[in-house]
Amino acid sequence: MRTDDTDASTTKPSKRHHRAAMIAEAASGGLKTILIKITLLGIVDAIALYGLFILFLQQQWIIFGLVAAVTLVVNWIYFTPGKLPAKYLTPGVIFLVVFQIFVVGYTAYIGFTNYSTGHNSDKAQAISALMSSAQERVPDSPTYAVTVLDQFGTLSFLVTDPNGEVSLGSADSPLSQVNNATIDGGEGVGLTGYTTLSFQDILSRTTEITALAVPFSDDPNDGALRTNDGSSAYLYLSSLVYDEQADTMTDAKTGTIFTDTGDGAFVSATGEEMLPGWRINVGFDNFARAFTEEGIRTPLISVTLWTITFATLSVATTFFLGLFLAIVFNDMRMKGRKFYRVAMILPYAFPAFLSALVWAGMLSESFGFVNQVLLGGAEIPWLTNAWLAKISVLVVNLWLGFPYMFLVCTGALQSIPAELEEAATVDGAKPWAVFRLIKLPLLLVSVAPLLIASFAFNFNNFNLIYMLTGGGPRDAAADVNVGATDILISMVYKVAFTGQARDYGLASAFSIIIFILVAVISVVAFRKTKALEELNR
Numbered sequence: 001m002r003t004d005d006t007d008a009s010t011t012k013p014s015k016r017h018h019r020a021a022m023i024a025e026a027a028s029g030g031l032k033t034i035l036i037k038i039t040l041l042g043i044v045d046a047i048a049l050y051g052l053f054i055l056f057l058q059q060q061w062i063i064f065g066l067v068a069a070v071t072l073v074v075n076w077i078y079f080t081p082g083k084l085p086a087k088y089l090t091p092g093v094i095f096l097v098v099f100q101i102f103v104v105g106y107t108a109y110i111g112f113t114n115y116s117t118g119h120n121s122d123k124a125q126a127i128s129a130l131m132s133s134a135q136e137r138v139p140d141s142p143t144y145a146v147t148v149l150d151q152f153g154t155l156s157f158l159v160t161d162p163n164g165e166v167s168l169g170s171a172d173s174p175l176s177q178v179n180n181a182t183i184d185g186g187e188g189v190g191l192t193g194y195t196t197l198s199f200q201d202i203l204s205r206t207t208e209i210t211a212l213a214v215p216f217s218d219d220p221n222d223g224a225l226r227t228n229d230g231s232s233a234y235l236y237l238s239s240l241v242y243d244e245q246a247d248t249m250t251d252a253k254t255g256t257i258f259t260d261t262g263d264g265a266f267v268s269a270t271g272e273e274m275l276p277g278w279r280i281n282v283g284f285d286n287f288a289r290a291f292t293e294e295g296i297r298t299p300l301i302s303v304t305l306w307t308i309t310f311a312t313l314s315v316a317t318t319f320f321l322g323l324f325l326a327i328v329f330n331d332m333r334m335k336g337r338k339f340y341r342v343a344m345i346l347p348y349a350f351p352a353f354l355s356a357l358v359w360a361g362m363l364s365e366s367f368g369f370v371n372q373v374l375l376g377g378a379e380i381p382w383l384t385n386a387w388l389a390k391i392s393v394l395v396v397n398l399w400l401g402f403p404y405m406f407l408v409c410t411g412a413l414q415s416i417p418a419e420l421e422e423a424a425t426v427d428g429a430k431p432w433a434v435f436r437l438i439k440l441p442l443l444l445v446s447v448a449p450l451l452i453a454s455f456a457f458n459f460n461n462f463n464l465i466y467m468l469t470g471g472g473p474r475d476a477a478a479d480v481n482v483g484a485t486d487i488l489i490s491m492v493y494k495v496a497f498t499g500q501a502r503d504y505g506l507a508s509a510f511s512i513i514i515f516i517l518v519a520v521i522s523v524v525a526f527r528k529t530k531a532l533e534e535l536n537r
Contacts, residue, residue: 041078045071054152070094104515111508114264114282117501118275125172126278130249130266131220131238132213138223141235145187148202148209148230149194155205156194157214159225159233160187174215175225202230249274286509295479299491300510302475304517307487310393311458315451317398322405323443327435330413341410348403356467359396383469386484393485397464401454412446413439452525456518460489480506488514 048071055064074094077086121129145160149168156170158181166188169175182190190196202209213224216235223237241250249258249266258266258274265277290296325344329337347355362369363382371378382392416439424434465471471486471494480503481494488510496507 037078041075044074057152107508107511109508110504111286111512112281112283113279113505114277114285115279115505115508116503119264119277119279120504121276121278123278126265126276127220127242127249128215129276130274131240131242132224134239134251135213135224135226135236136239137226138235138237144225144233144235146225146227146231146233147187147189148197148227149191150197150201151194155208155212157212157225157227157233158188158191158194159214169214169225171212171214174217197230206230282505286505287513289506290509290513293479295477296506299475299478299480299482303482303486303488303491306390306485307459310390310397310487311455311461313394314397314401314458314461315455317394318401318405318454319409319447319451321398321402322407323409325402325406326409326413330410341406344406345403347399348407352400353463353467355400356396356464359392359399360468363392384473386473389469389473389485393464393468396468397458397461400464401458404454408447408450409443412443415446416442448528449526452522455525456522459487459518459521460514461487462489462493465490466493488517 048067051067052064052071055061055067074090077083077090142162144162147158149156149158154170156168156173157175158178159167159169159175161167164186166178166181166183167175168178168181168191178188178191180192181188197205209230210226210228213226213236214233215224216222220238220242223235225233226236227233239252241252242248243250247260250256251258256268256272258268258272261267262280263277264280264282266274268274290300328334329341329344331337334340360383363371365371365379365381365384368382370382371380381388383389420438420442421434424438429437465485465487469483469485471483471490473485474481474483480491481499482491486494492507492510492514495510496502496504
């Protein structure tokens with residue numbers, strides 16, 4: 001009898017699972033669903049094919065292979081019956097890889113290079129740019145008939161030389177002879193796959209066309225063709241001579257020889273460096289600079305300490321103010337509680353960057369509302385004095401952040417059973433003891449993960465810093481663009497995207513440091529949260 005019961009109990013779940021699978025399969029195979037699936041996959045495949053075509057033209061074979069493989073796998077998953085978990089997981093996995101894993105991995109890669117202003121291309125492009133910058137028109141250059149072509153936004157020259165031979169070239173591809181060009185009057189005027197620019201198009205893109213230099217051959221010393229009117233081109237030769245065998249660049253005017261020393265640029269014997277250079281792997285040099293160079297190490301340490309202080313104080317002040325207000329407005333004896341609660345969350349309803357801009361105007365030293373109205377015309381440098389600027393940042397962030405904590409704490413307090421408080425009161429516990437020994441520990445169990453998330457958010461609270469103070473006031477002694485209120489993320493932004501010298505490699509190294517700091521702090525904090533949960537069991 002027990003055997004029969006066991007067989008029946010194992011058979012029923014199996015039948016249920018089979019029936020559920022059949023229902024799911026039928027639901028996923030309807031005509032309407034199939035049409036939607038085909039339409040969406042058609043759009044995805046069209047985008048993929050366009051991307052593959054561009055990658056093929058650019059000869060990016062590794063990425064080409066990855067895109068092709070992913071496209072085939074996606075089509076196989078969605079056109080194969082079953083595989084429901086894979087169908088739901090595939091979009092999320094693709095977005096995770098593209099927008100998270102790839103971004104983090106590429107940032108880490110840049111952190112180990114010298115990618116910066118003057119070192120943002122490969123060596124061949126740097127040589128071409130150097131020689132183009134020193135080009136001069138050959139006085140007795142023959143005239144070459146030119147037709148300007150466009151292909152996906154890239155300009156090319158269809159050149160007819162004095163002998164009638166037609167060649168095609170662009171800034172990245174030297175002239176090469178073509179045999180299928182459209183000829184009119186003995187000159188090439190069009191080519192399959194390319195769009196011939198009209199006279200109006202040439203006028204509208206004059207700056208782009210006149211700046212274009214098409215290499216005459218694979219040897220950069222052979223010069224390039226350039227045009228001033230979009231119809232006739234002339235040979236330009238560079239005063240720089242590149243010796244591929246010796247890997248040197250010689251200035252023909254001065255006789256100075258510049259050598260590739262392995263640092264991503266040609267350098268003379270006197271230490272003079274030619275720019276642009278090229279991007280190379282530098283290993284841990286960016287990290288070494290961050291921790292050894294005085295002009296970088298000192299501001300990095302001060303900014304890191306301020307970032308931790310700012311994030312900690314922001315979480316603490318917003319939490320305790322939000323908790324205090326939640327306790328006050330959770331009291332049933334208070335009248336108009338709904339009105340006050342709505343008023344408390346108003347700062348949370350406005351975009352943070354707009355609120356920061358409004359506060360920046362209100363705290364202006366010369367015409368701000370705080371100085372002119374509240375303080376009777378005082379000239380207090382709220383945003384230009386180092387310490388006052390830090391206080392201002394904390395106060396504004398408190399105004400922006402306490403509504404969130406107020407909402408969280410209100411919900412957490414209301415979830416605590418009232419019986420616990422009543423039992424403690426019957427046992428003779430005072431209100432402070434009830435709060436400290438019962439409510440707060442239970443509250444922290446629910447709120448602690450949110451506090452950790454709030455710390456991570458404020459650790460990277462770029463909007464507030466950039467919109468309110470711009471990271472200022474500026475630290476004149478630092479070798480990098482950094483100010484008294486800069487946190488690590490705003491410092492990274494300034495190093496990478498502001499100023500004349502933009503050091504993407506150093507900024508990426510800073511980003512890796514930030515990632516490690518946040519990860520370590522989060523791991524420690526979550527361990528403390530787990531201990532707190534054990535304590536309250």
